[in-house]
């Protein structure tokens with residue numbers, strides 16, 4: 001486990017870190033001050049009927065009370081209804097991309113809401129902004145999220161997205177350098193077509209965002225690949241070499257299921 005100690009020596013009030021805990025895939029628990037945000041909730045042991053090799057690092061019943069949940073898109077490895085009901089997040093703070101709720105065809109939970117790209121919603125004191133993202137579709141079919149922690153800095157959540165340099169440049173321009181970026185590295189190929197960033201893409205994305213730290217998420221190997229239909233070749237361990245290859249200053253923080261890191265602003 002890689003833990004960064006608070007760097008507050010000499011300051012009268014050291015800044016609180018943002019704690020990022022890897023649950024599995026793109027499911028992460030983000031804790032800052034007294035606020036808890038969960039991303040892309042998925043706790044199952046199958047993915048579209050395929051066996052999963054790795055269990056989530058926490059069960060829903062082990063989570064702290066949640067102030068909000070960010071859903072990048074509603075593929076089954078990013079959104080699972082059952083545990084979400086069990087977790088009972090604060091009303092008004094379960095955010096989805098535009099069009100997602102109509103597709104779910106089930107009664108919505110309290111306070112589920114769609115957040116269109118470039119709109120901001122508060123989760124506790126954290127300001128959450130949705131940004132456009134491309135994944136499997138030709139057009140935007142996912143959102144990514146920027147979380148800004150007042151007086152601290154901002155972090156980026158990349159869900160299951162492909163590399164979109166234009167959007168990332170806009171994010172950098174609007175929010176400044178990211179303190180951290182949670183970026184997918186699985187490089188999935190569905191019928192030969194890349195649907196999510198691989199490690200080289202994530203290194204590039206982190207450089208554009210000027211991310212001080214990159215936490216790789218959504219690596220391959222979590223569930224069975226079915227070549228030639230689906231391949232998931234990217235691994236978290238590929239990210240460090242790719243970051244060094246392009247001379248980026250981003251620090252890579254690899255977290256296994258259940259591990260957490262305290263990130264400095």
Ligand SMILES: [Zn+2]
Nearest residue numbers: 073075135160
């Ligand atoms: Zn997906």
